[in-house]
Amino acid sequence: MTIRSLGLMSGTSVDGIDAAIADITGTECDLQVELIDAATYPYPEALRKQILAVCAGEAISMAQFAELDEAIAREFAQAALTLLGDRRKADLIGSHGQTVYHRPPTADAPLGYSLQLGRGAAIARLTGIPTVSNFRAADIAAGGQGAPLVPKVDFCLLTHPQQTRCVQNIGGIGNVTYLPPRHPQGGSDGEKIPTPASAIAATQLPRAWDTGPGNALLDLAVQHLSQGQLAYDADGAWASTGKPCEALVQQWLSHPFFQEPPPKSTGRELFGKAYLQQCLADAEALQLTDADILATIAELTVAAIARSYRDFLPQPPDEVLLCGGGSRNGYLRRRLQLRLSESFAAPVAVLTTSAVGLNADFKEAIAFAVLAYWRYQGIPGNLPHCTGAKVPMLLGEIHRWMG
Template identity: 60%
Template sequence: MTQVIGLISGTSVDGIDAALVDISGTGFDLQVELVAGATYPYQDDLRERILAVCAGEAISMTELAELDDAIAIAFAQAAQNIQSDRQPATLIGSHGQTVYHRPPHSQGLDKTQFLGYTLQLGRGAVIAQFTSITTVSNFRVADIAAGGQGAPLVPPVDAALFSHPQEARCIQNIGGIGNLTYLPPRRDHWLEKIRGWDTGPGNSLLDLAVNYLTNGTKTYDENGSWAASGTPCHALVEHWLQQEYFHLPPPKSTGRELFGVDYLQECIKDAESYQLNSADLLATLTELTAASIVHNYRTFLPEMPQKVFLCGGGSHNLYLKNRLQQLLETVPVLTTDEVGFSADFKEAIAFAVLAYWRQLDFPGNLPTVTGASQRVLLGEINFRQ
């Protein structure tokens, strides 16, 4: 049994999710138990700096280095706090904080643009030094170097934790960005049939809209209650669904670079002619998240799943969950809590598993998901000096 800490802050930049996990086994035959999970919010000024960089604000190299260090220290403190008085973990898997993600370009003659580019701040070497625990970080770059999207990386872990011998399942994460893992029944050649990609906006537009509509006094719509009091404009949703990303075939990935502040402003401008109030706008943006997820299922999956399991912050949005259930009709929409894995900390658990795999020299990506040319080891191992 190996005790591992998984750390991640997603595109919503809410804070650092930390999971202390006991792991044993090899390959996809793992036993994983969550010992403790907690979310540690960023300090307000640090969160504002991160969001500014994510929105494209220019900073100097000195400021970039300082931001990288500040995020790493925040991650290291989260790792220390999650252990509390327990026996120290022997390994940390840290995703870091994504501040830029550019998927690979597959067309055109400019080969310098063929590979994708991704940047996660909060370098593992600082975390390892601060905590005295071996830290695996920078997981995405190896997949990108192999021609992949570098995202999503969680589907192989979902395969180990959630696959079922008879059921086809979708694990739907709803963070700032939504992403899915399609798991066929766990039978012969099942790994070759696993699929996964980013479906589009999750909470990103909703959180930005709440911040905009409340002049910064609120950051999210708790339980989706504000949106639930409005009426979605379906004509507007249909217009937004014409966005090119929704029609790109997988593998594909996206982020705030597309579904961020500028996109929200376009949505608000589009909504002006419909004279929507604030609740109607939130209901319509929520409908876009739900409809884009279902559009991805119906358009790109080899078959509809028999069950859908939600995780991430969006799993708490009861209005969004209800809209997904309505659109998916007879397909049950559940959460990963109902199969034994915390919906809040499932992504952090995944990076603990990816670090565990890296220590065992077990490849952590799936080419059928990311489009990489081959399976590769993910993550750089940082030892305390």
């Protein structure tokens, strides 16, 4: 039976709501996803500024908090309705919501915390479509990081029979899913059947973690250096005119987060405005130009990715598949290719997920369409060895409007 699921996603960059409609069949290793349509809907500028202010720690009243939650839900619902139009319907919606706070587990607070606004009950009410939301809570309740949540989707849709792949999302924060080859098993009649996710040998497990800052830190730097005239550096054009300061990159890579082994996750709480101010102070002490500062911050993003691969992967990848906004940044992509080749002393193919059949711009929205589908099917959506959870969990809360 085919289920039409609509995924909604807004990431750490807070640059808009990605919406994707997909027809989904199968369960796990036989999962089939056909993208029907997708689009990005920018936030109204006033709402975006309010979200970013709250992410940066600005205090608001509970009444203002409730209003913000409702405003985000309305934008998500409108994105869904606009994409559907008058001629299409969806069976369900999977909404990630807008993360405004993420605190991974620590020794002092072993149960993490993650808050996404844009409540699913309001989206279900406004659209009339059953909505699954609050996906991270169940993994956190099971002792996990609550992130990254897409590795099981990556495993089911992007694993190659022979090649080792890394699926590298460069959104506001970078995260990777490592996919060892999935060798088919022989069925009783000799037919080749895929290995189910529940039967993967420990040595062949996918792995996943946040690699560090992605576009969010770069965007903050661009906005600061352009005095608010630019929101981001299109295609890395400005950064490409500068020269990365390698000594500064290595200094920044000494941050404890980069040494911490997976599972691990992070967000603007660590790599946000306060971190940028320290980066700017370090750069100004070395009298770097604005272009050099951007080139150096971009280099931190790709150097963190390459170092985490070198330190935490069991073997080098044959391919790196990029997705997210950073996959469209030609400068970042070239620098990552160079860093990976240097780290492994051999060329590493850097492509996008679009090159292997999964739209790179909307992969995260597609993933939450799948996670909602799995929740409806009663299929766990997390991979405990990737998030640190004790057990597989059904992810998300189901909201129905009965009006």
